Amino acid sequence: MENLKIAGYGKASGGNFEKVVITGYGSVSGDIITKEFSGSGNAKVFGAIATGSLHYVGEVDVDSYIRANSIDITGQLRMNGDLLASIVNITGGITSQGNYKGKSLMVTGTTQFLGDVSCDTFKVSGNTKISGELCAEFVMIKSVSSKLNEIHAHQVEIKKQSISFKKANIYAEEIECTDIVAECLTCKKLCATNVKLAKTCVIDYLEYSGKLEMENGATVKEIVKL
Template sequence: MSGERTKRLKVIGEGTYPGGDYEKVKVTGEGKVSGDIRAVETKVTGEAHVKGKAAINQLKVTGQLTIDEELSSNEMNIIGELNVGSSIKANTGTVRGFLNSSGNAELEKLHVKGGVNINGLLNVGELIINLHGAPSKVVEIGGETIKVKSRSFFSRSQTLQAEVIEGDSIYLENTTAKLVRGSNVEIGPGCHIEKVEYRLTFTNRHKTISNAKKI
């Protein structure tokens, strides 16, 4: 590791700091970074704003993090809210709260309890969403395993809206989409799907799908 990357940034309270290469970034309170940032590890407790790109190997947020441009990461753990002004590329993401991106998002694995708003393609190997708190919206979802559930005993059920959902194994609840295409497709309660295309199996639990065909 270069000498530059051994720098550490620690914010307690409020402050604005320059971008750059860091080994560890820790924000407790409210911090702003006025440029691109690269870090091995970043931990936010409170609120942080990166006015540029971010490349972070391990990202942990308890509170809110806003990144004006693109984000690349290996591992993301979000409790609260992550807002990205461009695209997201990561290996794994665990979210208890909301993930918002103004561009495409690409992950190997994404588990969410809360919601997502992706203004583009969500390309993911394994996607598990337990809808909670507010409606979710994605332009298009492509993946291998896609599970969307909306079960809450204490609050109103939430919904996911998408143009197209395509994957190998798909299970959906409370989802509105124009097209769902997959190898094994199961449609659960609360769904409004205009068209289903399946290769192997199709299960229509609540008999709400009238336009389904094997391809």
């Protein structure tokens, strides 16, 4: 099987390749199936990517979905479709119009999904927006400004990102989990077994069945102990 290599500035058609290496500015029209996708610079794919690994430094724009075993990007990943990848590590940012399904999503930078996110570990440091459901075993969000719809998890940890002096606001419409430790959280409905809230939290409705620890100053409008 052939390799696809673009160095400098170039355009190519998609297809089946052993390896795809894009260094500089490269655009590919059509779907790519490969074992390795790598390079640095700016890669634009007008189609989908199915790859074993995707390692890139720079910007990757994908018109459709990505299927991969592992993704490691220093830079930006922007995509219109779903992301199906076992392990995803991104330093920079990820924006997807679709869903994510995999084992681990770790991002330092901006994280944005218009759809649902489902994985074992969801660990982000940076501003996060998920319009669908975030369903994970372990959720850790360190942020200054984030907006999440539903978080369904075993363990949830929400913290203010320490690099900022700004007042943090991490908003979630609904959280249901076993254990939660949170600061700077604004939430309409929080249901959990064990809850630990810092003084910076504002919760409209809290329902818990195990232990509740609240710092003085935390605002909870309604508490129900099951």
